Amino acid sequence: MRDVAAYATAGAREPFARTSIPRRDVGPHDVLIRIEYAGICHSDIHTAREEWGTAIFPLVPGHEIAGVVEEVGSEVSKLAVGDRAGVGCMVDSCGECRHCLAGNEQFCRTNVGTYNSRGYDGEPTYGGYSTHIVVKDAFALRIPDALSSDVAAPLLCAGITTYSPLRHWKVGPGSRVAVAGLGGLGHMGVKIAAALGAEVTVLTRTDAKAEDARRLGAHHVRATADGTAFKELRSGFDLILNTVSAELELDKYLRMLDVDGTMVNVGLPEHSLSINLMSVVGNRRSLSGSPIGGIAETQEMLDFCAEHGLGADVEVIDATSIDAAYDRVVRGDVRYRFVIDTATI
Numbered sequence: 001m002r003d004v005a006a007y008a009t010a011g012a013r014e015p016f017a018r019t020s021i022p023r024r025d026v027g028p029h030d031v032l033i034r035i036e037y038a039g040i041c042h043s044d045i046h047t048a049r050e051e052w053g054t055a056i057f058p059l060v061p062g063h064e065i066a067g068v069v070e071e072v073g074s075e076v077s078k079l080a081v082g083d084r085a086g087v088g089c090m091v092d093s094c095g096e097c098r099h100c101l102a103g104n105e106q107f108c109r110t111n112v113g114t115y116n117s118r119g120y121d122g123e124p125t126y127g128g129y130s131t132h133i134v135v136k137d138a139f140a141l142r143i144p145d146a147l148s149s150d151v152a153a154p155l156l157c158a159g160i161t162t163y164s165p166l167r168h169w170k171v172g173p174g175s176r177v178a179v180a181g182l183g184g185l186g187h188m189g190v191k192i193a194a195a196l197g198a199e200v201t202v203l204t205r206t207d208a209k210a211e212d213a214r215r216l217g218a219h220h221v222r223a224t225a226d227g228t229a230f231k232e233l234r235s236g237f238d239l240i241l242n243t244v245s246a247e248l249e250l251d252k253y254l255r256m257l258d259v260d261g262t263m264v265n266v267g268l269p270e271h272s273l274s275i276n277l278m279s280v281v282g283n284r285r286s287l288s289g290s291p292i293g294g295i296a297e298t299q300e301m302l303d304f305c306a307e308h309g310l311g312a313d314v315e316v317i318d319a320t321s322i323d324a325a326y327d328r329v330v331r332g333d334v335r336y337r338f339v340i341d342t343a344t345i
Contacts, residue, residue, distance in 0.1 A: 038128035039064030062128025151311025
């Protein structure tokens with residue numbers, strides 16, 4: 001067991017402060033990663049502020065982790081000291097259920113979150129707002145040489161959260177995809193959907209980010225505030241990727257789907273939403289959701305992003321700015337992902 005420096009919050013809406021946390025000794029199947037960058041996901045904020053339920057405090061968030069391997073266990077072969085590696089939203093799973101055996105560890109009923117979870121030893125997990133992490137090699141990802149660590153870190157959540165549903169619903173050339181919201185998730189959804197060959201439309205409240213949307217790969221941008229887009233684009237999409245974490249009028253969006261179209265929700269608002277079933281019955285539409293992907297799919301996503309030059313758009317901050325960054329994320333004042341330089345911890 002070793003202690004490492006970290007930034008933690010002691011309670012809901014308490015400020016972040018420097019502290020130390022325990023990391024286990026490196027076992028035969030473990031790797032020790034010196035963290036270089038940790039992305040700030042909106043999920044971190046929801047969790048730290050207990051908007052999704054009771055959290056385990058002190059809380060060290062962070063599941064968008066990129067760094068360098070400093071030590072490997074005796075049975076590790078996939079990574080070596082000096083390799084760049086990442087850690088996403090999971091650090092363990094049972095390895096035996098049908099989901100784990102199929103490479104879908106995200107659906108394992110007893111998987112272990114990178115933070116705000118408890119490992120199979122009963123101890124709480126601590127995330128990437130720290131200098132080091134010890135993780136099973138099966139849950140460590142190789143960061144391709146073509147991606148710098150700062151722009152790669154957010155891919156471990158924002159990247160896979162958008163890549164997984166786009167692949168699952170077989171988006172490709174000829175697909176008409178709308179991305180609702182242009183934030184940390186949405187900007188990666190646009191990049192990936194465009195790289196897959198889809199015709200991409202960004203649905204955003206105003207035109208303020210229209211230039212950015214086109215730079216990221218969108219073919220069209222439609223503001224939704226005045227309501228005309230919902231009428232003019234009715235039955236116009238095969239897939240809507242909803243990345244918004246605020247409450248939306250789902251019926252308006254569902255009616256923008258063509259026959260057999262699907263609206264996939266990856267943003268998670270605090271409160272429940274409702275729909276009129278007529279919005280799905282008419283065109284045999286579907287309302288669905290998607291979490292992250294499995295470990296193999298996450299590696300596939302990293303390799304895809306490297307091949308197409310798709311890193312996240314980031315603003316690098318020091319650890320003392322975490323609280324201010326949280327407030328800015330809630331205001332939508334970031335383009336498009338804050339990343340903590342852990343050298344400042």
